[in-house]
Ligand SMILES: *[C@@H]1O[C@H](CO)[C@@H](O)[C@H](O)[C@H]1NC(C)=O
Ligand SMILES: *[C@@H]1O[C@H](CO)[C@@H](O)[C@H](O)[C@H]1NC(C)=O
């Protein structure tokens with residue numbers, strides 16, 4: 001019997017090794033699941049496209065290593081009964097001899113639901129079919145915010161739920177069956193199913209863990225844009241601090257504050273390498289008032305040199321900036337770092353860790369008055385204008401009359417309106433856990449767009465919800481069996497941080513996850529690599545939360561330590577709300 005099976009296996013391998021013979025529209029058509037495989041879903045067989053792609057080189061990406069790959073590039077569309085909206089899905093399918101019984105779902109960023117050609121190669125190189133979807137928004141180039149408002153001014157609710165979680169779930173269910181049929185995988189063989197994404201893609205990953213638990217064996221989630229009602233409005237907090245304190249710092253002044261913070265806090269982690277690996281120790285030990293009076297200078301420029309966060313404005317011409325760091329500048333920076341509190345002093349949200357750049361706070365120069373003034377961060381402006389106030393606009397025109405309490409109100413409104421679609425903070429992952437699923441969740445510790453503490457808070461919410469009554473240490477230990485959180489020293493938002501080039505980045509997450517799921521190799525630390533700067537190529541391991549990195553012996557001996565005071569800096573009491581904020 002075994003003999004017969006191995007002969008069959010050999011024969012089918014020999015038959016299937018050629019990508020060019022496998023990658024045809026007719027073979028893809030024949031591999032589509034039957035209509036009704038998902039209730040109400042009908043495939044448009046005429047829409048199938050398939051073309052073989054050879055020797056595609058991908059390099060310089062942070063979420064997967066450099067590789068040259070071959071795959072069958074497949075797209076097709078389907079409709080839901082009763083809706084005229086067709087949904088386009090794309091799958092990169094490895095050559096049959098490179099297929100390793102894996103499926104990888106991928107997501108998008110900002111208001112895009114997919115980042116196909118940027119994310120899909122990260123699965124193909126590990127023998128996974130990689131899928132993405134246009135969400136039914138009209139094309140792969142159409143974003144959620146383009147179709148969110150209907151012409152009569154009401155919300156396109158089906159699109160909200162598609163963006164929220166439904167589209168990626170469907171793409172995965174369809175993709176897994178397509179994969180079985182295309183490679184002729186027997187019903188008794190497992191196709192391992194994964195999800196990988198960062199930022200909005202990270203939120204989409206959580207949407208799947210919370211609502212499509214049975215579809216995935218492993219989720220790789222970076223800096224997720226969860227707690228959406230708070231997260232999106234929070235982009236306005238820095239501007240509101242400037243307006244409230246009536247001081248609009250020149251960008252160079254904030255840059256100087258960031259530089260001085262990094263210089264002061266870098267050594268606190270035991271190794272002076274330009275990387276703030278312990279922003280918690282920075283918060284506990286460094287007072288930004290010591291920067292007051294330091295001179296700064298930035299040459300005139302035609303475009304801004306700060307990082308490229310979500311909602312970044314492209315600033316035009318800036319004059320040379322020559323001055324000294326002011327009391328007002330530091331007050332603005334400190335108030336931003338403190339995070340949003342209402343007028344009664346109750347915490348409503350959190351902010352970026354010390355050392356992160358102040359992208360949301362960027363001001364604009366008025367060449368007629370020669371003064372710096374308010375420039376509303378686009379991500380927050382669009383959220384309030386379009387998604388809360390339902391104007392067909394991608395920005396707010398002013399913050400006139402807006403107070404901290406107004407911003408808290410916007411957070412409550414967003415949370416309530418989108419509680420069951422975009423908020424994405426359901427902390428009960430019982431089904432995912434019982435299904436045997438594993439989660440690697442990571443977040444740059446110098447993220448300038450989604451507060452690092454946002455991930456820590458959700459981790460704690462899951463721990464408290466899943467293991468009530470257990471002590472901190474024993475609930476943490478139980479959670480770490482299947483869900484591990486890693487903060488990435490110095491990393492920016494889903495990206496390397498040019499201000500701290502020697503920081504590591506976890507580039508091999510798919511490999512690490514597949515080893516965990518398929519071979520039970522637990523990532524006690526997370527594999528990472530320094531991808532730029534003087535130590536480029538060096539390997540570094542990341543500590544699993546709540547352990548924190550610390551170097552002894554002059555930076556030579558790396559340890560992951562338990563430091564209660566540091567852990568406590570990531571505990572938040574969101575007492576501005578009567579409802580729990582998970
Ligand atoms: C892909 O690269 C390999 C190795 O360099 C080469 O042998 C092959 O001809 C290339 N295939 C195509 C289609 O370019
Ligand atoms: C994949 O197919 C789609 C649809 O035909 C096409 O737009 C896209 O350019 C193709 N990508 C590659 C890499 O061939």
Ligand SMILES: *[C@@H]1O[C@H](CO)[C@@H](O)[C@H](O)[C@H]1NC(C)=O
Pocket residue numbers: 150151152154
């Ligand atoms: C707005 O337009 C949509 C789509 O045409 C329609 O389904 C909905 O009933 C309309 N709502 C109102 C309040 O007119």
Ligand SMILES: *[C@@H]1O[C@H](CO)[C@@H](O)[C@H](O)[C@H]1NC(C)=O
Pocket residue numbers: 187
């Ligand atoms: C494999 O599973 C599919 C779908 O569940 C089913 O239709 C098919 O009959 C099964 N094939 C065998 C050989 O059991």
Ligand SMILES: *[C@@H]1O[C@H](CO)[C@@H](O)[C@H](O)[C@H]1NC(C)=O
Pocket residue numbers: 252253255256259296297298498499
């Ligand atoms: C901040 O440090 C960077 C190097 O990391 C340097 O290029 C930049 O000029 C500094 N900015 C200021 C305002 O000193």
Ligand SMILES: *[C@@H]1O[C@H](CO)[C@@H](O)[C@H](O)[C@H]1NC(C)=O
Pocket residue numbers: 287288289
């Ligand atoms: C920093 O020092 C100033 C002046 O001593 C003090 O008023 C302020 O509370 C300190 N800030 C923090 C965050 O400790």
Ligand SMILES: *[C@@H]1O[C@H](CO)[C@@H](O)[C@H](O)[C@H]1NC(C)=O
Pocket residue numbers: 297322323
């Ligand atoms: C900046 O201003 C100071 C004090 O006014 C002056 O001494 C210095 O030369 C200026 N630097 C540049 C580069 O213009």
Ligand SMILES: *[C@@H]1O[C@H](CO)[C@@H](O)[C@H](O)[C@H]1NC(C)=O
Pocket residue numbers: 311312313364374375376377378379381395396397398
């Ligand atoms: C949003 O509008 C404000 C006020 O008009 C402006 O300052 C800001 O630059 C705009 N932001 C974007 C991203 O367009």
Ligand SMILES: *[C@@H]1O[C@H](CO)[C@@H](O)[C@H](O)[C@H]1NC(C)=O
Pocket residue numbers: 473562
């Ligand atoms: C929790 O575990 C850490 C080590 O991981 C240990 O240092 C700490 O004392 C423990 N706390 C309690 C209350 O047992």
Ligand SMILES: *[C@@H]1O[C@H](CO)[C@@H](O)[C@H](O)[C@H]1NC(C)=O
Pocket residue numbers: 508511512527528529530537538539540
């Ligand atoms: C860990 O990263 C190094 C590069 O830093 C890489 O060579 C190695 O293959 C990775 N290990 C795993 C399990 O992916």
Ligand SMILES: *[C@@H]1O[C@H](CO)[C@@H](O)[C@H](O)[C@H]1NC(C)=O
Pocket residue numbers: 552553557558559
């Ligand atoms: C590294 O530091 C840890 C914690 O301080 C210590 O226990 C260990 O012995 C050190 N290892 C070496 C090789 O010095």
Ligand SMILES: [Ca+2]
Pocket residue numbers: 265266267268269270271272273274275276277
């Ligand atoms: Ca350091």
